[in-house]
Amino acid sequence: MDFYQVIEERESVRSYDPKKPVSKEVLERILNAGRIAPSAANRQPWTFVVVSSEEMLKKVRPCYQRDWFQRAPHILVIVGDKSKAWVRPKDGINSIETDLTIAMDHIILAAENEGVGTCWILHYDYEILANAIGLKENEVIYSITPLGYPEAVYQKRHNKTRKPMEEVVRYI
Secondary structure, three states: OOHHHHHHHOOOOOOEOOOOOOOHHHHHHHHHHHHOOOOHHHOOOEEEEEEOOHHHHHHHHHHOOOHHHHOOOEEEEEEEEHHHOOEOOOOOOEOHHHHHHHHHHHHHHHHHHHOOEOOOEOOOOHHHHHHHHOOOOOEEEEEEEEEEOEOOOOOOOOOOOOOOHHHHOOOO
């Protein structure tokens, strides 16, 4: 698919086919997009936790109580290590959020290119998720997304409302 078409057509999917898992080959192509994403000083302070086993899905799913989330065959958790991220010397700003955002965006666009649905989620129960995945002391969970093929009845809306260019771009 053309890169600009991928960007234009990507939307959050909220209807997954639980009987159609994503193959390991496709998952690895998607995850590789995150692996090769840029990060400050090339520190790559991330870990991509892919939850696919029924046992682990039962532990992770309670972190976000939506029916469609419960049906996704995979859940991806983006984890970062603040101690491994670059810190701007002048003011101490840690690059972890920027780095993990870039990686997640690469993953979501790669998934779209593969026909795999995603929905970037930040509103989840952090404690439930951290306990379920065995989060280490120096790690933080940044975001999660289900990964799965949309149900056959799912239809893309293609009704993204975006501000016009002249409102968001300033040439000086």
